[in-house]
Amino acid sequence: MPNPIITLNNPATTAAQFDALLAPGDKTFFAVLGNSANHQTLATAAQPDASTWRHVLLMTDPTLLYPKLSLMSTADVTPPVPPMPTWVVIAITFDGRIVDIATDFGTATANIIPFFIEAETL
Amino acid sequence: MKRIITYGLILMMISVKTHAQVSKTIDSIKQKVATGKAAKKTKGTTSNTDDAQRFFSIKEVDENGSTVTFQPDYRVVDPNSVLNLTIDTAALISKAGATLSPDITVKLKKLVNMLAAEKESIDNVKGAIIAYQQGRPKQIWQPLLKKQGDFARLILKDPDNLSIYNSVPKDTSIVSQYEALFKAASIIIGRLKDQIVSQAKTNGVYVQLGAWLETSKASTPIHIPGFDSYTPQPASSVQRFQLVLTDDQKAQLQQISAFADTANSEGLGRAILNATQNSGQILTALENLQSYKDLTALWTSLNKLADSTQVKTAAVKTALQDAANAINTYKNNVDALIAKYKSPQTSTDGNQLLLQVNTDVGLLQSQTSQLSTSLQNDFTTINGLVAAETADVQTQIKTDLPILQKIGGEFKTDLSSIGSQEATFISQLLLGKGLAETSYDFTNQVNQLSINQLNNTAIIDLTTAGQRNQGDQVTIKIAMGKAGVASTELETEHYKLYFCGLYANTAVGFLFVSPTPVFKRTGDNAFFRYAPSYSILLRGIFASEKTARTSVSYHSIWEPGIGLNFSALDFNNTGSVQLGIGGVFSIFQDFLQFGYGINTFDGRGYAFFGFKLPVGSFTIH
Numbered sequence: 001m002p003n004p005i006i007t008l009n010n011p012a013t014t015a016a017q018f019d020a021l022l023a024p025g026d027k028t029f030f031a032v033l034g035n036s037a038n039h040q041t042l043a044t045a046a047q048p049d050a051s052t053w054r055h056v057l058l059m060t061d062p063t064l065l066y067p068k069l070s071l072m073s074t075a076d077v078t079p080p081v082p083p084m085p086t087w088v089v090i091a092i093t094f095d096g097r098i099v100d101i102a103t104d105f106g107t108a109t110a111n112i113i114p115f116f117i118e119a120e121t122l
Numbered sequence: 123m124k125r126i127i128t129y130g131l132i133l134m135m136i137s138v139k140t141h142a143q144v145s146k147t148i149d150s151i152k153q154k155v156a157t158g159k160a161a162k163k164t165k166g167t168t169s170n171t172d173d174a175q176r177f178f179s180i181k182e183v184d185e186n187g188s189t190v191t192f193q194p195d196y197r198v199v200d201p202n203s204v205l206n207l208t209i210d211t212a213a214l215i216s217k218a219g220a221t222l223s224p225d226i227t228v229k230l231k232k233l234v235n236m237l238a239a240e241k242e243s244i245d246n247v248k249g250a251i252i253a254y255q256q257g258r259p260k261q262i263w264q265p266l267l268k269k270q271g272d273f274a275r276l277i278l279k280d281p282d283n284l285s286i287y288n289s290v291p292k293d294t295s296i297v298s299q300y301e302a303l304f305k306a307a308s309i310i311i312g313r314l315k316d317q318i319v320s321q322a323k324t325n326g327v328y329v330q331l332g333a334w335l336e337t338s339k340a341s342t343p344i345h346i347p348g349f350d351s352y353t354p355q356p357a358s359s360v361q362r363f364q365l366v367l368t369d370d371q372k373a374q375l376q377q378i379s380a381f382a383d384t385a386n387s388e389g390l391g392r393a394i395l396n397a398t399q400n401s402g403q404i405l406t407a408l409e410n411l412q413s414y415k416d417l418t419a420l421w422t423s424l425n426k427l428a429d430s431t432q433v434k435t436a437a438v439k440t441a442l443q444d445a446a447n448a449i450n451t452y453k454n455n456v457d458a459l460i461a462k463y464k465s466p467q468t469s470t471d472g473n474q475l476l477l478q479v480n481t482d483v484g485l486l487q488s489q490t491s492q493l494s495t496s497l498q499n500d501f502t503t504i505n506g507l508v509a510a511e512t513a514d515v516q517t518q519i520k521t522d523l524p525i526l527q528k529i530g531g532e533f534k535t536d537l538s539s540i541g542s543q544e545a546t547f548i549s550q551l552l553l554g555k556g557l558a559e560t561s562y563d564f565t566n567q568v569n570q571l572s573i574n575q576l577n578n579t580a581i582i583d584l585t586t587a588g589q590r591n592q593g594d595q596v597t598i599k600i601a602m603g604k605a606g607v608a609s610t611e612l613e614t615e616h617y618k619l620y621f622c623g624l625y626a627n628t629a630v631g632f633l634f635v636s637p638t639p640v641f642k643r644t645g646d647n648a649f650f651r652y653a654p655s656y657s658i659l660l661r662g663i664f665a666s667e668k669t670a671r672t673s674v675s676y677h678s679i680w681e682p683g684i685g686l687n688f689s690a691l692d693f694n695n696t697g698s699v700q701l702g703i704g705g706v707f708s709i710f711q712d713f714l715q716f717g718y719g720i721n722t723f724d725g726r727g728y729a730f731f732g733f734k735l736p737v738g739s740f741t742i743h
Contacts, residue, residue: 002294026260048294052254076279094264110288113299114278120267121274 003050005043009060018065022096027055028119029092030112033062033084038105042089046112053094054116062088073097075122091115093122177213177600177613178331178580181206184623185359196671201360201590201619207580209331209600212315214573217602217612218327219318230314233307236273240304243270247300270300277303283310319573326605328570331580334562335587336595343565344587344596346580350568354586360619364627365658375630379654379690382632386652386692421449423518432515438507442519445500452493459486562599562614570603584619593678594619620677622670624662626685629712631655633732635702637693637721653691655732657706657715659683683708689730691721702728 089108102108219227253263428442603609687706704719716731
């Protein structure tokens with residue numbers, strides 16, 4: 001049974017909720033940052049593959065997270081820097097590192113499974 | 123009698139128990155010598171070890187249709203079998219790629235290694251899922267996933283590989299998504315290999331496969347269908363059950379019989395002395411060598427020319443005289459040696475005689491080598507100056523010059539073969555049968571095949587390899603080259619030909635027979651009587667499959683056999699021959715035999731031990 005999509009849509013609490021999700025270190029994330037219909041479509045498309053430790057994270061207002069994202073450790077990928085593109089989809093590991101980034105809908109949709117695999121192995 | 127049997131049994135037990143350790147050491151020495159010899163002759167990899175890269179594997183089908191899959195440490199093959207080779211095309215492609223496209227080769231190697239780890243990898247992923255579902259701590263299941271990091275990076279971080287991965291069908295289960303990684307790796311490997319094969323074809327890369335049968339007399343190529351244009355030899359089998367004495371053995375038995383007669387009538391010491399005196403006859407064979415006769419004729423001709431007034435150039439005259447003098451000195455030495463060994467030796471010390479023969483042969487070899495060098499120098503001098511002489515002199519000199527050059531080499535070869543007979547026993551015992559020198563070079567009858575033309579199977583039928591015997595050797599070599607460049611050896615394997623199952627053969631021997639029990643002996647009776655004998659021996663029953671295939675020394679040194687012994691006895695010293703039949707155990711290439719028999723004429727039992735003797739000019743083989 002796949003895990004439900006985790007939606008962070010309260011600007012006041014998004015950062016704290018984000019930290020709380022990463023703290024245990026027992027989850028990986030396919031994180032979709034944005035609030036368009038396509039963002040929602042992408043999250044919905046990724047959800048069937050989000051079983052066991054895998055989770056889909058939808059952050060509808062990621063603006064407040066961008067500074068945090070810029071400071072996160074990365075592996076095998078160039079870290080995101082402001083100004084953030086419209087589309088940002090990132091693969092986050094158990095220990096909170098970013099290991100892949102997609103900046104358009106097409107690439108992100110094609111690489112749902114690869115992002116999950118990278119998040120749990122790299 | 124009991125004591126002899128007891129000693130024999132103890133010896134048998136010790137030999138069986140220690141032969142494994144000793145065989146291993148001897149085989150190791152022999153392999154080092156063989157590897158060293160082969161490494162001198164060829165470049166590249168000489169195998170028969172576990173460490174070298176393999177480019178082909180072998181399955182042997184013997185004459186009974188049984189199949190044996192060769193292991194890397196096998197060194198023995200049945201002489202009547204068919205060898206089915208499977209060529210590792212992937213290894214050849216990697217090798218070609220290493221030269222043509224190092225980058226592709228590196229990727230290919232990583233992907234091949236990845237595929238090799240597929241089962242373990244999937245098991246790790248399944249293990250991680252189970253542990254997570256059981257609520258085990260993350261320290262248990264997360265590392266199992268981390269182990270797949272290199273594979274994930276290899277496939278998913280390369281845009282081309284990622285594209286292939288995304289095209290492989292998979293479902294929402296995590297296991298199927300990881301299985302798809304390996305399916306993608308397999309597809310990518312195929313594409314990379316195709317790239318290398320295409321590049322290899324463009325660059326004229328080729329592969330050659332060849333085999334040789336090496337006997338003591340010659341080394342001949344073996345036809346491999348599809349790989350060369352040699353003509354296969356007429357089919358022949360090595361006799362597995364030889365129950366009748368060969369012509370050589372019959373001749374040896376006659377000599378042993380004469381030896382035994384002398385030993386019985388005049389004592390063993392006199393018999394040995396007579397035998398060792400004959401070893402000097404080796405040297406008297408010199409005067410019958412064609413090389414020696416040619417040398418004599420050349421000396422006459424050179425002397426005549428040097429004394430002739432027709433030769434004008436002083437340097438030519440001097441060189442001719444030098445050559446004639448060198449030959450004359452050498453000939454005098456040879457003549458003196460021949461005369462020495464033609465006269466019967468009066469010394470009673472057989473050992474001293476053998477040593478003297480050995481010394482004289484060594485000295486003669488040294489003198490021959492010096493003569494050869496001296497004649498070569500004279501040839502060079504004369505050749506350089508001959509143009510200044512008259513036409514008649516030039517013709518005469520040119521007639522003599524080729525002989526001059528040739529004789530040194532031929533005589534050295536002839537003499538070397540005489541000297542080597544003395545060393546045959548020791549070298550053959552340690553290194554096995556001496557084989558003809560082989561350089562393992564491919565001739566133009568061996569096809570140069572591109573990788574995509576190559577069959578990945580080859581058949582070497584030993585029954586059409588030519589006349590062969592146990593102790594001969596088959597060598598298989600595979601090599602790779604490029605257009606216009608000679609091929610480089612990739613792998614060479616050497617296999618000795620020995621029966622690896624039951625077989626039988628005959629052996630002759632000189633027996634020490636003990637017909638009288640010790641407690642019944644009187645002071646006048648001899649402790650032993652001497653008898654010629656032959657045995658029919660069954661062999662191959664003491665070795666495991668592994669020993670038979672891996673231990674050359676088991677076949678070439680130990681060669682244990684058990685069977686029947688037939689001997690010509692004369693217990694009562696009356697000159698009338700009595701037939702003895704007994705059971706015999708033989709070891710060390712029949713150098714040592716012992717057993718117990720019955721004199722069929724008077725019913726007396728006897729114990730015996732026996733061994734081979736170097737009688738007359740026949741050599742231990």
